[in-house]
Amino acid sequence: MTLMAISVAIFVLLGIEHIRHQARDSFASTVSGVDLIVGAKTGSLNLLLYSVFRVGTPTDNISWASYKDISSNPGVAWSVPISLGDSHQGYRVLGTTTAYFEHFSYGNKRKLSFSAGTPFDATHNVVLGSEVAAALGYSLGAQIILSHGIASTSFTQHKNHPFQITGILDQTGTPVDQTIHVPLSGIEAMHARGSGSLGIDLPKEPPQKTIHEDLTPESITAFLLGLNSKMMIFGVQREINTYKKEPMLAILPGVALSELWQMVGLFEDVLRLISALVLVAAVLGLGAVLLASVRERDHEIHLLRVLGAPPYYLLLLIELEALLISLSGMLLGILLLYLCLALVSDNLFASFGLHLSPSVFTSDGFMIMLVVPGAALLTAAVPSMRIYAHARAYDNH
Amino acid sequence: MTIELNRVNFAHAETPEKPVLAIDHWSLSAGEQVFIHGPSGSGKSTLLNLLSGLLECRDGEISVLGARLNTMNSRQRDKFRANHIGYVFQRFNLIPYLSAIDNIELARSFSARCADRPTLRQTEDLLCSLKIEPSEWTRPCSRLSTGQQQRVAIARSLVNRPEILIADEPTSSLDQANRDNFMSVLMPLLADHKMTLIFVSHDLSLAQYFPRVQALDEISEAI
Numbered sequence: 001m002t003l004m005a006i007s008v009a010i011f012v013l014l015g016i017e018h019i020r021h022q023a024r025d026s027f028a029s030t031v032s033g034v035d036l037i038v039g040a041k042t043g044s045l046n047l048l049l050y051s052v053f054r055v056g057t058p059t060d061n062i063s064w065a066s067y068k069d070i071s072s073n074p075g076v077a078w079s080v081p082i083s084l085g086d087s088h089q090g091y092r093v094l095g096t097t098t099a100y101f102e103h104f105s106y107g108n109k110r111k112l113s114f115s116a117g118t119p120f121d122a123t124h125n126v127v128l129g130s131e132v133a134a135a136l137g138y139s140l141g142a143q144i145i146l147s148h149g150i151a152s153t154s155f156t157q158h159k160n161h162p163f164q165i166t167g168i169l170d171q172t173g174t175p176v177d178q179t180i181h182v183p184l185s186g187i188e189a190m191h192a193r194g195s196g197s198l199g200i201d202l203p204k205e206p207p208q209k210t211i212h213e214d215l216t217p218e219s220i221t222a223f224l225l226g227l228n229s230k231m232m233i234f235g236v237q238r239e240i241n242t243y244k245k246e247p248m249l250a251i252l253p254g255v256a257l258s259e260l261w262q263m264v265g266l267f268e269d270v271l272r273l274i275s276a277l278v279l280v281a282a283v284l285g286l287g288a289v290l291l292a293s294v295r296e297r298d299h300e301i302h303l304l305r306v307l308g309a310p311p312y313y314l315l316l317l318i319e320l321e322a323l324l325i326s327l328s329g330m331l332l333g334i335l336l337l338y339l340c341l342a343l344v345s346d347n348l349f350a351s352f353g354l355h356l357s358p359s360v361f362t363s364d365g366f367m368i369m370l371v372v373p374g375a376a377l378l379t380a381a382v383p384s385m386r387i388y389a390h391a392r393a394y395d396n397h
Numbered sequence: 398m399t400i401e402l403n404r405v406n407f408a409h410a411e412t413p414e415k416p417v418l419a420i421d422h423w424s425l426s427a428g429e430q431v432f433i434h435g436p437s438g439s440g441k442s443t444l445l446n447l448l449s450g451l452l453e454c455r456d457g458e459i460s461v462l463g464a465r466l467n468t469m470n471s472r473q474r475d476k477f478r479a480n481h482i483g484y485v486f487q488r489f490n491l492i493p494y495l496s497a498i499d500n501i502e503l504a505r506s507f508s509a510r511c512a513d514r515p516t517l518r519q520t521e522d523l524l525c526s527l528k529i530e531p532s533e534w535t536r537p538c539s540r541l542s543t544g545q546q547q548r549v550a551i552a553r554s555l556v557n558r559p560e561i562l563i564a565d566e567p568t569s570s571l572d573q574a575n576r577d578n579f580m581s582v583l584m585p586l587l588a589d590h591k592m593t594l595i596f597v598s599h600d601l602s603l604a605q606y607f608p609r610v611q612a613l614d615e616i617s618e619a620i
Contacts, residue, residue, distance in 0.1 A: 218513075292483045299490050300492060302486075302490070303486065303492070304503075305451060305475075306449065306478070306486075307452065307479060307482045307484070307503065307507050308474045308475045308476060308478050308479025308480075308506050308507035308508065309475070309480075309507055310471070310472055311471075
């Protein structure tokens, strides 16, 4: 039972540490190479969450004119507009331009790549994230209907605007995998007056229509900016945040992520505290079991003393026993964790887009693995000192 | 003399006013086999603990194999005991979850005398000479019969080839048949090895096996 308690404690502690590290790595690698994210005035976290992680709802749009104005700033190297608000079978639709596939990076500045097909080059083309294609069983050339709004079941479908799949992206381990990418013109076409959207039956628009000037959007949800020099980040950010024509917010992705960690840090601390308490209980349990065993091993102690075992040998014997139990418990806990990771990693990725690497050994994990045997040795000091005193008692008679 | 006690007085630390043993003089020659009897609680085990160096005697002289136990510290007495004294316990005191071989090897591990010998082979020879089947060697002792446990206990006490064997009521929990069987195995082995034996029991019927029989009250005046 003691072994199981230590195994569970190790499983919980290492599991939490592993998921925490992986979540941080995964979040931090979701967007890379983007200097500023710009959206309507809102909280920086909200802007980060809806523009990058597809979580939450945008508070407002920003005008296309403002986007073009800021994009023309000489310090801006590239810009990627994004437009959110539609979905397909629970997966978010992202309206953007082909610049998205050129400039958006994840991980260590890795560019998006295609497992099949090419970027969209017509209004009613669509590029799927890897998970969308895999989960819904879509392949190149298939047509899909997008829904208005972001609910998983929607009664308002853009039935007259079927989109043809022209590309499927490689897996990135980021929310990109769960995103459906369409041209901004496609978003505009779906929502344009007289387009036959929202279930109104109009003649179907041919899906191969090329991007047209008429379909230039009036507004977008946000845009990503890459600057010519990192030195210009704060200057451009200040310009955007004080932009007079329209209230906007520009955030640095890294800074916003730090705010996010500060928020979830408390939750992490609570989880760590709980698992640490589980460990303390397990180690104290080990001490209690060893103490009880000392009382039951009177004959064994006497035997060892008669055979010539010195008192310190008995002390070391108990300490060694504690060490072996704790190491066995750790081994069992680690094996259990590996087993669980193998079983749930696919589900975690599907549900939360969280990639869990098979290696559970981090610097914090190693620290835990040092602390556990240390704590076991410390707790075993009580029974081992008792057995030592018992063995010495012969001399003191 | 193999063992010699002079003016030994011993009382437990908790009851210094109540001496357990008071021996003016007592000795045992090499190869001698003595049977010491006395009622339970009379101090027989205390005498054995003093002779093996488990208990320290602060009053008097105890000489074993020419070494003065009184002048040794605890660690020296432990080493001396491991190297020179074999012990057979009441109910044999085998570690139940260890095999016969492991129980015997445990005794070897504390003795410096066998450090440079091929250990396992010697243990196996001993088990063979005690007629324990090889199939029983690796079974946990708790699963051996009483007769087999007796033999393993004897093998453990002899494995380091001690000059002195101490037997502390080893037959007290045995029936007549097992008791006779134990003695019939032990006594010829001692004769072969020319070992000095101190056998303690309250069972006077065992006296027939020994050339020298003494009541504890003949040795100690404290009773």
